[in-house]
Amino acid sequence: MIEANNLTKVYSGVTVLNIPSLRINRGERFGLVGNNGAGKTTFFSLVLDLIHANSGEVLSGGQAVRLSDHWKAYTGSYLDESFLIDFLTPEEYFGFIVGLDGKMNGRVEQALEPYEDFFNGEVLGKKKLIRELSKGNQKKVGIVGALMTNPEVIVLDEPFPHLDPTSVIRLKRMLKERAAHNNVTMLISSHDLNHITDVCNRIALLEKGIILRDTQTTAGTIEELVSYFAAQLKE
Numbered sequence: 001m002i003e004a005n006n007l008t009k010v011y012s013g014v015t016v017l018n019i020p021s022l023r024i025n026r027g028e029r030f031g032l033v034g035n036n037g038a039g040k041t042t043f044f045s046l047v048l049d050l051i052h053a054n055s056g057e058v059l060s061g062g063q064a065v066r067l068s069d070h071w072k073a074y075t076g077s078y079l080d081e082s083f084l085i086d087f088l089t090p091e092e093y094f095g096f097i098v099g100l101d102g103k104m105n106g107r108v109e110q111a112l113e114p115y116e117d118f119f120n121g122e123v124l125g126k127k128k129l130i131r132e133l134s135k136g137n138q139k140k141v142g143i144v145g146a147l148m149t150n151p152e153v154i155v156l157d158e159p160f161p162h163l164d165p166t167s168v169i170r171l172k173r174m175l176k177e178r179a180a181h182n183n184v185t186m187l188i189s190s191h192d193l194n195h196i197t198d199v200c201n202r203i204a205l206l207e208k209g210i211i212l213r214d215t216q217t218t219a220g221t222i223e224e225l226v227s228y229f230a231a232q233l234k235e
Contacts, residue, residue, distance in 0.1 A: 001026040001153065001185045002047060006056035009042050009209075017042045017209040019056075024187065024202075026152075029179050031200030031217075032189040033225060035232075039209040040189040041079060044157050047187065048077055060153065076151035078142040078159070086131035090123050090141050093130060094148065101149040111148045118144065118170050136162040143171065147178070154178075155187045160195050172199050193229075197222045 002024040009017040017039040024030045032040045045051045047058050049065045057064045060071035077083070085093055091108070098108050112124070123137050130141055139162050146154060154175075160168050176199060178184050190196040197203060197217055205213040205228065213228075215221070 001028075001061065002030075002187065003059040004043075004046075004056065005059070007043075007046065007053055007058060008055045009039075009046065009051070010054045015209055017046070019043070019209075019211060022204075022211065022214075024185060026185050027179070027183040028202050029175070029186040029188070029200040031196040031203045032187065032206055033191070033193065033196055033203060034189075034206035035229075037208075038206040040206055041157050042209075043206070044077075044079060044155055044187065044189065047155060048075070048079075050079075071153070074152040075155065076146035076149060076153070077155035078139075078146040079155070079157040081138060081142070083142055083145070084130050084138060086138075087129055089127070089129055090133075091125075093141060093145065097145050097148065112144070114174075115144045115148070118167060118174065120167065134162075136164060136167065139163060140167065147174070150182065151184070152182075153185045153187070157189050158191065159188065160190055160192050168195065175199050193222050193225050197225070 004019045004022040007017065007019040008015060032043065034040055046053055047065065057066060059065070060075070063070055065071055085096065088096065094112060095108050098111055119140060123133065123140055130138060133141070139159070143156065143159055146156065159171060163171065172195065175186065179186060186200070188196065188200060201217050203215060203217055203221055204211050205225065
């Protein structure tokens with residue numbers, strides 16, 4: 001579904017991403033972990049054609065994202081607050097998203113019904129602009145905006161910070177249920193090893209732009225990751 005071939009990104013002479021080959025299959029929940037500056041957001045930005053690679057390419061559905069807009073019709077994403085239109089209310093923002101999706105036919109209320117528990121009565125009907133919401137509720141708006149059109153591919157960069165514990169549990173449940181019933185391909189990054197291993201069935205460890213490990217999630221995955229990061233404390 002998603003492929004990277006000879007993909008590199010260089011800033012000021014420093015290579016921040018170097019992925020010779022990577023394939024994420026349809027229906028996989030691909031988790032990306034690594035320290036700050038590892039290249040996680042850079043990789044997602046290349047997948048979404050937000051920045052240019054210095055070499056190589058990203059393919060979605062067999063076509064280069066740089067050369068075609070085909071992937072935009074089936075991809076939902078949220079990387080950070082820059083994806084929001086913060087001078088709109090949440091209702092206006094969701095209406096805008098639904099308006100861009102020809103399949104939804106303007107059915108905003110129907111599209112939002114599955115997320116009522118996630119919003120927990122704190123987002124809709126408050127007569128607030130998005131920029132007036134808390135960081136956690138802004139993140140909820142962004143995540144739901146990425147999910148509400150039922151995309152085939154979902155890209156979420158650090159979706160768990162700023163959410164309260166109940167919202168984190170609800171989000172993880174939503175993602176796993178969406179993947180199980182709709183065969184959705186997910187790309188998710190997180191610093192929280194517990195959350196990422198709970199949601200994703202495949203985990204890649206990215207360090208200084210290079211994928212050091214890429215394995216299916218097992219009962220021992222989190223211990224292996226904790227051991228890797230703990231070992232860095234001794235260096």
